[in-house]
Amino acid sequence: MKKIVSIQDISCFGKCSLTVALPIISAMGIETAVIPTAVLSTHTGEGFKDYTFRDLTSDIPAIAKHWKSMDLKFDALYTGYLGSMEQVQIVSDFFDDFSTKDNYIIVDPVLGDAGKLYAGFTQEFVSEMKRLCAKADFIMPNMTEVAFLLGIPYTETYDEAYVRDVLRRLAALGCKVPVITGVHFDDKQQGAAAYDSVNDKYYFSFDKNVNMRFHGTGDIFSSVFSGACALGMDIQQCLDIAVKFTLDCIEATIPNMQETWYGSCFELCLGKLIEYVNKR
Ligand code: PXL
Numbered sequence: 001m002k003k004i005v006s007i008q009d010i011s012c013f014g015k016c017s018l019t020v021a022l023p024i025i026s027a028m029g030i031e032t033a034v035i036p037t038a039v040l041s042t043h044t045g046e047g048f049k050d051y052t053f054r055d056l057t058s059d060i061p062a063i064a065k066h067w068k069s070m071d072l073k074f075d076a077l078y079t080g081y082l083g084s085m086e087q088v089q090i091v092s093d094f095f096d097d098f099s100t101k102d103n104y105i106i107v108d109p110v111l112g113d114a115g116k117l118y119a120g121f122t123q124e125f126v127s128e129m130k131r132l133c134a135k136a137d138f139i140m141p142n143m144t145e146v147a148f149l150l151g152i153p154y155t156e157t158y159d160e161a162y163v164r165d166v167l168r169r170l171a172a173l174g175c176k177v178p179v180i181t182g183v184h185f186d187d188k189q190q191g192a193a194a195y196d197s198v199n200d201k202y203y204f205s206f207d208k209n210v211n212m213r214f215h216g217t218g219d220i221f222s223s224v225f226s227g228a229c230a231l232g233m234d235i236q237q238c239l240d241i242a243v244k245f246t247l248d249c250i251e252a253t254i255p256n257m258q259e260t261w262y263g264s265c266f267e268l269c270l271g272k273l274i275e276y277v278n279k280r
Pocket residue numbers: 009011016017040042043044045081110118215216218219
């Protein structure tokens with residue numbers, strides 16, 4: 001059985017980070033170990049305020065030491081939202097301890113959305129996240145995170161040449177394969193783009209565009225992508241399954257939006273995800 005360790009916070013209510021990664025990667029038939037980096041009462045995104053935040057950074061080195069003593073190995077190390085600069089540094093040390101020549105390091109550099117950083121994040125934090133990206137095989141920023149990582153203005157209108165250019169610049173940060181999520185050249189289609197800097201090859205995957213924002217879709221995308229990668233799918237297959245499942249989740253959320261404004265109804269789609277994996 002394949003094994004992934006996912007390192008990110010647990011937002012107790014709000015459907016993101018570990019409460020998304022754990023069910024999704026497990027549904028793909030992959031053992032999912034977790035390192036919760038913080039416990040929050042809700043996520044920090046729009047609509048929630050006064051959330052609690054318990055930092056668990058100091059637990060991470062002890063967990064790593066225990067796992068190291070058991071010689072645990074993972075097919076992928078997958079990180080999402082990280083809550084402090086110190087935490088990013090400790091996760092970086094974890095990569096040094098647990099990366100092997102056969103496993104993948106996957107960093108979702110969770111920084112912001114809609115042109116803005118999430119609450120509590122600063123430019124210094126962005127710089128720290130850039131350093132973590134340099135160690136990754138795959139990073140999967142959205143366009144807001146691309147702008148912050150590269151220090152360029154955020155734009156909602158761009159063409160394919162722009163996407164290819166920023167993908168190359170992301171690879172220059174040091175990661176092998178940058179993947180950009182939420183890419184759209186018109187109102188009809190949305191998807192993701194990737195650049196394999198080792199083989200100098202670009203990949204695109206598009207599906208129907210839904211012109212609305214849903215919280216947690218980035219976590220859904222990167223969880224499925226990480227699972228697909230651990231299962232040995234190639235870059236195009238990883239993009240295709242992640243784009244398709246993210247759209248499934250968005251479409252399942254639309255009829256429930258009044259009640260579920262804070263996240264996506266991915267639970268209703270897990271059966272489809274299992275089918276996609278089995279059909280492969
Ligand atoms: O979905 C990304 C995410 C994860 N974890 C926390 C967040 C967010 C985005 O807002 O606040 C705590």
